[in-house]
Amino acid sequence: MDRTKPAVITRRTAVRVIAGAGAAGAAAGVGGYLLSRDPDPLPARPELRGLAALTPAEGALVEAIGARIWPGDPADPGAREAGSVHYVDRALAGPYARYLSTYRIALGQIDAAARKLHRKPFVELEESTQDSLLDALSRGRLAGVRHGESFFLTIRVHVLEGVFSDPVHGGNRNLVGWKAVGYPGPFYGITEQEQRRFAEHQMPYRRLADL
Amino acid sequence: MIVGYGAAAGPVALELAKAGKSVVALEAGPHRSLATDFARGAMDTLRWHTRAEMIDKPRMGLTFREDSRSVAAPWPQGYAMASTVGGSSVHWSGQSWRFYEEDFRVASTLRELYGDSRKLAHLAADGAAIEDWPITYAEVEPFYDKVERALGIGGWPGNIGGRIRPVRPDEGNPFESPRSRDFPYRPPRDNATDLVFREGALALGLKPFHVPTAFVMDGSWTSSEGIQRAACTYCSFCTGYGCWNGSKSSTLSALLPATESLPGFELRTGCYVTRIVHRDGLATAVVYRDAHGVEHEQRGEVFVLGAYSFQNVRLLLHSGIDGNGQVGRYFLNRAVTDLHAIFPDRILNGWNGPSVQRQGVEEFNGENARELKLRLPDDQFFVRGAFIGSPSQRLPLETYDVHPPDVPSWGAEYKRFLTGSLNRYMGLQLLTEPLPYEDCRLDLDPSHRDEHGMPRCRVTRTVKQNELRMARFVWDRGKEILEAAGAKRIWGSPGATATASSTHDMGGARMGTDPTRSATNRYCQLWTMPNVFVAGGAVAPTISGHNPTQTIWMLSYWLADAIVRGKVDLADSTAFS
Numbered sequence: 001m002d003r004t005k006p007a008v009i010t011r012r013t014a015v016r017v018i019a020g021a022g023a024a025g026a027a028a029g030v031g032g033y034l035l036s037r038d039p040d041p042l043p044a045r046p047e048l049r050g051l052a053a054l055t056p057a058e059g060a061l062v063e064a065i066g067a068r069i070w071p072g073d074p075a076d077p078g079a080r081e082a083g084s085v086h087y088v089d090r091a092l093a094g095p096y097a098r099y100l101s102t103y104r105i106a107l108g109q110i111d112a113a114a115r116k117l118h119r120k121p122f123v124e125l126e127e128s129t130q131d132s133l134l135d136a137l138s139r140g141r142l143a144g145v146r147h148g149e150s151f152f153l154t155i156r157v158h159v160l161e162g163v164f165s166d167p168v169h170g171g172n173r174n175l176v177g178w179k180a181v182g183y184p185g186p187f188y189g190i191t192e193q194e195q196r197r198f199a200e201h202q203m204p205y206r207r208l209a210d211l
Numbered sequence: 212m213i214v215g216y217g218a219a220a221g222p223v224a225l226e227l228a229k230a231g232k233s234v235v236a237l238e239a240g241p242h243r244s245l246a247t248d249f250a251r252g253a254m255d256t257l258r259w260h261t262r263a264e265m266i267d268k269p270r271m272g273l274t275f276r277e278d279s280r281s282v283a284a285p286w287p288q289g290y291a292m293a294s295t296v297g298g299s300s301v302h303w304s305g306q307s308w309r310f311y312e313e314d315f316r317v318a319s320t321l322r323e324l325y326g327d328s329r330k331l332a333h334l335a336a337d338g339a340a341i342e343d344w345p346i347t348y349a350e351v352e353p354f355y356d357k358v359e360r361a362l363g364i365g366g367w368p369g370n371i372g373g374r375i376r377p378v379r380p381d382e383g384n385p386f387e388s389p390r391s392r393d394f395p396y397r398p399p400r401d402n403a404t405d406l407v408f409r410e411g412a413l414a415l416g417l418k419p420f421h422v423p424t425a426f427v428m429d430g431s432w433t434s435s436e437g438i439q440r441a442a443c444t445y446c447s448f449c450t451g452y453g454c455w456n457g458s459k460s461s462t463l464s465a466l467l468p469a470t471e472s473l474p475g476f477e478l479r480t481g482c483y484v485t486r487i488v489h490r491d492g493l494a495t496a497v498v499y500r501d502a503h504g505v506e507h508e509q510r511g512e513v514f515v516l517g518a519y520s521f522q523n524v525r526l527l528l529h530s531g532i533d534g535n536g537q538v539g540r541y542f543l544n545r546a547v548t549d550l551h552a553i554f555p556d557r558i559l560n561g562w563n564g565p566s567v568q569r570q571g572v573e574e575f576n577g578e579n580a581r582e583l584k585l586r587l588p589d590d591q592f593f594v595r596g597a598f599i600g601s602p603s604q605r606l607p608l609e610t611y612d613v614h615p616p617d618v619p620s621w622g623a624e625y626k627r628f629l630t631g632s633l634n635r636y637m638g639l640q641l642l643t644e645p646l647p648y649e650d651c652r653l654d655l656d657p658s659h660r661d662e663h664g665m666p667r668c669r670v671t672r673t674v675k676q677n678e679l680r681m682a683r684f685v686w687d688r689g690k691e692i693l694e695a696a697g698a699k700r701i702w703g704s705p706g707a708t709a710t711a712s713s714t715h716d717m718g719g720a721r722m723g724t725d726p727t728r729s730a731t732n733r734y735c736q737l738w739t740m741p742n743v744f745v746a747g748g749a750v751a752p753t754i755s756g757h758n759p760t761q762t763i764w765m766l767s768y769w770l771a772d773a774i775v776r777g778k779v780d781l782a783d784s785t786a787f788s
Binding site for chain 1: 257261400406447562608625634
């Protein structure tokens with residue numbers, strides 16, 4: 001897979017991130033926070049620096065998990081190419097704010113589990129290793145992650161919402177989610193010919209903004 | 212005084228205001244309209260389906276338990292009640308049926324067909340409490356007709372005055388009860404999904420037909436109320452959405468425009484009714500909070516509850532109105548049975564088509580399949596049945612969770628399945644008819660409250676043997692249709708799962724002839740408080756294997772007519788004519 005080379009977050013950014021995570025951790029009374037045990041430079045692509053709710057590293061982790069839930073590459077785009085993480089981030093900064101602390105805690109614990117088991121942050125692991133970690137998570141069997149099964153259900157739904165919702169909400173970039181399943185998007189009307197085609201549709205791809 | 216301005220309230224408000232009465236309707240939701248809310252944003256699946264913006268969960272959430280010994284937990288999923296002017300008729304599918312003659316007399320029908328047969332032993336063992344409606348199809352037929360003309364329902368007639376399929380030899384529901392005249396216009400055309408379903412059904416010797424639909428079709432149409440609306444464009448954002456084109460028939464699109472100009476009518480939105488005030492057996496006022504949280508008391512002479520079943524029942528109980536112990540009893544909703552298929556060789560594009568662009572068969576509904584059922588061993592025999600149909604509106608964001616159990620729910624294999632088969636997918640609707648039971652009910656939750664401090668509505672709903680046997684049977688029939696149509700991969704649950712809300716949530720204040728075994732009389736008038744009427748599905752003694760909305764509108768016309776014509780005595784519920 002052609003991944004963008006991880007950027008490096010400066011030490012100062014990292015300190016801020018750690019401080020924020022620490023405060024949330026103290027409030028929730030749970031350990032195992034993202035970044036808090038990692039003395040190494042932190043991977044994150046530049047476009048993940050300006051997220052609204054997630055830290056850049058959390059964004060990178062959500063993106064990496066999303067890329068295993070709905071995998072892809074530039075030729076066959078998946079959740080990463082759809083920018084699903086931007087959908088999730090905007091949702092967590094608004095209508096899904098109630099999930100933010102759940103994300104913060106679980107993402108930290110998942111990353112800590114990856115480092116403990118494989119001595120690397122989750123985002124740097126091989127895809128097959130990531131899959132086996134997520135498989136364990138989805139069964140509630142990833143050591144050190146509390147309520148992992150329920151968190152996996154949550155993030156799975158949010159990632160897929162970011163793949164299949166209109167781009168106005170931040171994901172489904174270039175309509176790659178809809179193109180993958182052969183859905184052209186919203187139209188004010190559909191013709192009889194189109195309804196009885198018994199073949200792939202011949203409508204142009206459209207989004208709400210095109211209406 | 213009308214509490215809630217939704218589907219059920221629409222005809223009542225219109226007919227009473229037309230008769231010169233002074234009508235105040237208090238609606239908890241906002242006034243969303245075609246121009247301001249549905250014009251462009253209507254086709255946003257995330258807003259209306261996923262995030263269900265029209266549903267007010269914080270204030271109207273439910274709690275649920277499967278048996279009366281358990282502690283109910285908050286129901287996490289959504290349900291059908293839209294908090295908006297026009298209520299759930301704004302976001303409904305638009306599948307519009309008349310109930311059959313037999314649907315109003317299920318108890319008598321079962322006695323006539325099966326007598327005291329030991330085949331019915333499972334019903335007694337499970338506490339089935341089946342009663343006839345206190346009204347007959349013949350009495351209410353003119354009111355069904357009125358709904359078709361005033362709201363706008365299209366279909367092929369299956370039975371006009373006893374003549375079966377009189378218009379075209381192969382169209383219309385041959386099992387429908389006699390109608391006095393044709394529909395005002397025809398239903399939608401068939402799409403690929405419908406054509407394939409038809410093939411399967413015809414191959415089995417069934418008589419498929421396009422379901423009657425509450426959409427204006429084929430050019431503009433003017434209702435009996437003089438409201439002109441445009442035809443559906445098949446945009447396919449229907450169930451869960453407000454119709455941007457005004458084609459979907461609803462209290463909002465068809466009745467409010469005829470009502471709002473009448474001098475006696477006033478609609479107050481954002482007004483949440485918390486209590487009915489009553490003295491000496493009569494209601495005197497309602498207490499409500501306006502959009503700013505300010506509490507008001509509104510006096511009135513006649514009170515019609517036009518909110519959803521859950522809210523009507525909750526409001527009565529919370530106000531201490533349950534003189535005969537019948538309010539909340541005999542709750543009915545449909546158990547969930549799902550049936551899915553992939554047609555590897557045919558691209559159906561199920562996303563293109565309103566959900567109600569739908570063919571269906573009635574051979575297995577009601578007692579239509581009695582010959583088949585009588586051949587079943589006693590421990591598989593069941594009463595009543597289901598409609599089987601082929602919905603569309605398979606939008607990706609609404610359908611991504613539909614996959615066979617052997618396909619994982621994430622990862623490369625999941626993606627491979629979904630990308631290869633979403634357009635080859637058909638899921639059938641199995642609209643089963645559950646029965647009323649002694650222990651299925653609504654009441655006030657003892658520990659969970661809403662934002663206003665009102666107890667939440669607690670749903671106790673158990674799936675019984677009859678529902679499980681019925682689900683098994685109709686699942687197999689649906690599977691046969693799919694196979695005959697060429698489906699290759701078929702999955703789903705042939706069982707029946709209890710749910711707090713199936714979108715058809717009825718009963719809880721059933722009508723009857725016996726004031727000790729029902730909550731209201733035949734005109735939806737509470738036995739114990741004669742100036743309070745319950746509009747909507749809560750009065751249904753049985754639910755039928757048909758979508759209920761047209762019957763809900765019919766009942767509203769029926770009760771409004773009784774008030775306007777003085778068929779009811781507002782001081783004595785037993786003194787009606």
